[in-house]
Amino acid sequence: MNAERPGVKKPAKAQRAQKAPDKLVFLLSLVPYLLERQVVDVAEAAAHFGVSDDAIRDAVKLIATSGLPGATGTYQPNDLFDIDWDAFEDDDSIVIVHHVAIDDAPRLSAREAAALIAGLQYLTALPENANSASLASLLAKLDAGASATPTRIGVAETEADESLALIREAVADGRQLEFDYRNALGIAGRRRVDPLRVLSQDADWYLQAYCHTRDDVRNFRVDRMSALVVSDVPIDEHPGQVVPETLFQGSESDLDVVVDIAPAALPLLADYLADSTTTEIDGHLRVTLRLAHVHGLKRLVAGLPGLVTVVSPPEARAAVAGWAEAALAGYADAGSSVRDGDPAHPGDR
Amino acid sequence: MIAPVPGPERRSEPAIPAEDRLFSLVLALLATEGGLLKSDILSTVRGYAERFDRSGANVNLDRQFERDKDQIRELGIPLETVESPDRPGDNQSLRYRIPKGQYDLPDEVRFTPDELTLLGLAAEVWREASLSEDSQRALTKLRALGIEPREPVIGYAPRLRVRDAAFEPLRQALDRRQAVRFEYFKPGERAPRERRVNPLAVVMHEGRWHLHAYDLVVDEPRTFLLSRIVGGVTPIAGSTFDAPPPGIQDRVIADLAELRLRNAADLAVTAGSDAEVRLGRRAIARDEDSGVIRMHYTDAAVFADELAAYGPEVRVLAPETLRAAVQARLHAVADAHREPEVSR
Numbered sequence: 001m002n003a004e005r006p007g008v009k010k011p012a013k014a015q016r017a018q019k020a021p022d023k024l025v026f027l028l029s030l031v032p033y034l035l036e037r038q039v040v041d042v043a044e045a046a047a048h049f050g051v052s053d054d055a056i057r058d059a060v061k062l063i064a065t066s067g068l069p070g071a072t073g074t075y076q077p078n079d080l081f082d083i084d085w086d087a088f089e090d091d092d093s094i095v096i097v098h099h100v101a102i103d104d105a106p107r108l109s110a111r112e113a114a115a116l117i118a119g120l121q122y123l124t125a126l127p128e129n130a131n132s133a134s135l136a137s138l139l140a141k142l143d144a145g146a147s148a149t150p151t152r153i154g155v156a157e158t159e160a161d162e163s164l165a166l167i168r169e170a171v172a173d174g175r176q177l178e179f180d181y182r183n184a185l186g187i188a189g190r191r192r193v194d195p196l197r198v199l200s201q202d203a204d205w206y207l208q209a210y211c212h213t214r215d216d217v218r219n220f221r222v223d224r225m226s227a228l229v230v231s232d233v234p235i236d237e238h239p240g241q242v243v244p245e246t247l248f249q250g251s252e253s254d255l256d257v258v259v260d261i262a263p264a265a266l267p268l269l270a271d272y273l274a275d276s277t278t279t280e281i282d283g284h285l286r287v288t289l290r291l292a293h294v295h296g297l298k299r300l301v302a303g304l305p306g307l308v309t310v311v312s313p314p315e316a317r318a319a320v321a322g323w324a325e326a327a328l329a330g331y332a333d334a335g336s337s338v339r340d341g342d343p344a345h346p347g348d349r
Numbered sequence: 350m351i352a353p354v355p356g357p358e359r360r361s362e363p364a365i366p367a368e369d370r371l372f373s374l375v376l377a378l379l380a381t382e383g384g385l386l387k388s389d390i391l392s393t394v395r396g397y398a399e400r401f402d403r404s405g406a407n408v409n410l411d412r413q414f415e416r417d418k419d420q421i422r423e424l425g426i427p428l429e430t431v432e433s434p435d436r437p438g439d440n441q442s443l444r445y446r447i448p449k450g451q452y453d454l455p456d457e458v459r460f461t462p463d464e465l466t467l468l469g470l471a472a473e474v475w476r477e478a479s480l481s482e483d484s485q486r487a488l489t490k491l492r493a494l495g496i497e498p499r500e501p502v503i504g505y506a507p508r509l510r511v512r513d514a515a516f517e518p519l520r521q522a523l524d525r526r527q528a529v530r531f532e533y534f535k536p537g538e539r540a541p542r543e544r545r546v547n548p549l550a551v552v553m554h555e556g557r558w559h560l561h562a563y564d565l566v567v568d569e570p571r572t573f574l575l576s577r578i579v580g581g582v583t584p585i586a587g588s589t590f591d592a593p594p595p596g597i598q599d600r601v602i603a604d605l606a607e608l609r610l611r612n613a614a615d616l617a618v619t620a621g622s623d624a625e626v627r628l629g630r631r632a633i634a635r636d637e638d639s640g641v642i643r644m645h646y647t648d649a650a651v652f653a654d655e656l657a658a659y660g661p662e663v664r665v666l667a668p669e670t671l672r673a674a675v676q677a678r679l680h681a682v683a684d685a686h687r688e689p690e691v692s693r
Contacts, residue, residue: 021420023368025486028375029493036495049492066372066395068380073393101376104453105493109425110524112487115480119471122509122553129467138464145458147425147451151523152550154598155509156606161630171504182626197504203556223627264579267512299623301686303658305678309685321686324679326661331676334617334664 025106026051030059031081032105034096042092053092060094067100107147114151117142121155125205127165158203166228167207171195176233177209179225185295189213191220194235210238217241255291258311260284265307272300286311298323370396371417375426379452384431384444387414418445424486427451460491465498474509479517513558513575518582522548528565528588532579541579546571547590550598554605555647561601563590572601574651609647615666616656617641624662641666649674657682 018026026049033048034040042060046053060083067080082098108116117139123129143150163179170177177195182188193209196217200206205222217238256274263285266278274290291297294316301308301320310317373395377385391397391410400410421428426447433442460468468491472484511517515531522529529548532541546562549570553559558575613633618625618640629635632642646652653674656663660679665672 020367020371021424022482022486022489024371024375024421025424025489027368027372029489032493033495036493048495048497049489062369062372066369066376068377069393069395069398073389073398075395101380102452106452106490107425107427107454108487108490109423109483111483111520112425112490115475115483116468116471116487118553119474119484119509120467122474123467123471123507126505126507134464138460138467141458141460141464145454147427149592149595151520152593152598153520153523153552154550154602155553156555156602168504182621182623184623186621186623188621195504197506200507200509202508202510221627223630224623226626264576267514268576270512298660299658302660302679302682303654305654305657305681306685314688317686317688321683321688323660324657324683324686327657327659327664327679328676328683330661330664331672 026055027059027063028102028106030056031063031096031099031102034060034063034094035099035103039087039093039095042094045094056094060088063096064088108142108145110146110148110151113142113146114153117150118153118155121157124157125159125161125164125200127168161205161222163222163225163228164198164205166230167195167198167222170230171198173230174235176212176231176235177207177228178231179220179228181220182224184299185293192231193218193220194238210236210241255293255297255316257289257291257297257313257316258286259289259301260286260309260311262307265304268304269300269308284309294319302327365396365399367396370394371421374417375421375447378428378445378447379449381446384429384446386442386444387411388441390414390445454490454494459494460496462496462499465491465496466500469498470505470507474507475511476508477511479520480511509553511558513578515560515575515578515582516551516558518584519548519551519560519575522582522584523551525584526589526592528585528590529582530585531582533573534577534579544571544573545585546573549593550601551575552598552601552605554602555609555651557651559601559605561597572605574648605647609645612646612649613643614646614652614668614671615641615643617664617666619662622659622662624659628659628663646671653678 030045030049033045037045042053042056046056049056063081064083064085065080067075070076070079078098079100080098081096081100084093084095084097087093087095120135120139120142124135129135167177169175175195176192178190178192180188181191190213192212193207194212195207195209197208198205199208199219207220207222207225209218209220210216211218259269260281261269261284263283266285266287269287269289272289272291274288277288279286289297291300297310297316298320301310302323310320374390374397377390377394391407391414392401392403397410397414401407402410418428428445428447431444431446433439433444436442469488472481472488475481475484518529521527526547528545530543530545533544534541544562545565546560547565548560548562550561551558552561560573560575560578562571562573563569564571616624616628618628620640625640628644629642632644634643635641649671653671656665656671656675657678665675
């Protein structure tokens with residue numbers, strides 16, 4: 001199957017049609033690369049920049065006929081780039097023999113530097129970034145490499161989770177992992193899994209793993225795992241096993257729920273939209289959500305109070321109402337028991 | 350081999366691609382020290398010269414040049430204008446150039462293969478078009494250095510989403526130091542209210558994007574949740590401001606962290622519940638016997654939303670304000686989903 005990990009398909013590189021500014025950046029970056037390397041094969045340059053061989057060849061042809069208008073404004077040969085055309089045409093090898101105007105990498109823009117800086121700050125949650133000194137020096141380099149002060153965007157550091165370090169170890173070593181897991185239905189049990197990869201979505205971290213208990217690939221919330229043990233048993237091969245690219249996938253047993261939402265809350269539910277159909281009713285949007293079960297729904301709706309209202313089916317409405325009412329009942333009961341002497345607050349000890 | 354074709358013959362060729370014109374413009378502006386007049390550029394630089402009309406006004410070409418200039422600057426290329434000392438204020442005698450010293454990546458900015466690998470992963474964090482394009486462009490520029498990154502980090506797919514529509518316009522406003530106005534729905538208020546602010550920094554704290562800005566109406570700094578900005582973010586025409594001190598975003602993050610430490614809540618969590626497992630991880634103190642945990646939080650309204658999601662699995666003991674906020678949310682959810690009483 002795949003050498004990377006059994007059963008894990010490498011994500012297909014997003015193939016966007018390149019816009020002129022992106023092509024310009026590519027040309028301005030390719031020139032110093034070719035000068036630095038002196039002699040380089042088309043295929044190697046293509047691999048380095050993550051583009052096709054033809055994209056490199058086209059760019060080299062363009063560069064080789066580009067240059068300066070010169071004193072006469074007529075682009076005379078001496079004012080142009082030149083390459084070893086024989087090496088290029090016969091051996092697919094690139095050698096710049098004459099260059100003008102540029103020889104160094106361009107600086108980053110304020111936005112480009114900021115995007116990488118904020119992305120790096122987010123990655124402080126990873127166990128291997130615990131050494132913040134090397135990260136700080138990297139951030140400083142990005143700052144110095146920008147042509148203007150990087151856009152003032154920051155991501156607060158999060159402490160690396162202990163479980164994440166163990167999971168990471170198991171993924172990297174290809175060893176099985178055991179842990180206690182309580183799923184969204186509240187059912188707890190010991191799981192033995194072949195860890196495949198660590199996914200995150202904002203503040204939430206997940207392990208995507210082949211679960212021996214369920215004989216299927218599952219996503220586990222890292223914060224629902226406890227008592228983790230990295231075993232000595234290597235992970236199994238799972239040829240033909242399709243590993244989903246996204247965190248949330250529908251299945252036939254899923255529940256379709258019609259809800260009314262405030263328009264501003266629509267992005268918050270994007271993961272659950274069953275289709276793109278929205279109807280506007282009295283300033284609200286009516287959409288259909290697809291969820292695995294009603295237990296997930298009641299938590300989702302109660303966590304967006306006043307923004308989402310379930311319209312149908314009735315059992316979904318009842319589940320949400322029941323969830324909120326049970327919570328309120330807890331407060332009512334506790335109200336009377338406080339007088340009997342409630343357990344001490346942690347801070348009181 | 351292929352002989353470069355000088356100016357006049359090019360006229361009959363098909364239109365020169367935009368990247369060819371932009372590349373030629375950048376080369377020409379980098380090679381000049383004193384700067385080039387616009388008339389020089391339009392009449393000689395490839396991509397313009399073919400369309401230059403010696404006897405005409407060249408209005409379209411002029412517009413093309415303005416757009417190209419903006420695009421080049423957007424890429425972080427320092428394209429300067431220099432006024433003629435003899436004729437200040439005369440647009441026709443303005444000269445354009447790209448100072449090479451400010452174009453080249455400084456010598457001390459070099460990366461190890463490990464660092465490049467980490468930067469590659471940092472770029473993967475973004476899926477939203479604009480942030481993703483910016484980070485991919487940054488990586489392309491760094492590839493110019495010719496350093497091969499170490500093997501990609503296997504087994505990680507980190508993702509940070511930007512779901513707030515206000516993010517992109519605010520990011521632009523930060524760069525342009527442009528005052529903006531927007532409607533803000535402050536938690537606890539009945540309706541959104543217009544704010545006029547100088548945006549100073551945008552930071553992610555506890556999974557939410559915050560805007561730190563100088564409020565032009567109350568004349569004080571304020572912090573806003575992007576998720577509470579309703580409708581669009583509109584620039585206030587002609588109103589810009591001085592750059593805030595460098596690293597202001599780090600200070601805002603530190604202030605939010607300090608604010609978080611000042612707030613603590615005591616929560617009763619049900620044994621064996623999702624709340625016990627997930628909230629318990631963030632607890633700073635816990636009483637195993639009674640199932641009570643103590644947690645820090647930054648914003649009572651935000652934390653109350655989170656706690657409401659756990660339903661009966663968590664009960665707020667203190668503070669009273671948080672307790673009331675969670676109960677109010679639960680009442681709102683229960684009321685919206687209770688079936689109307691049917692009289693028989």
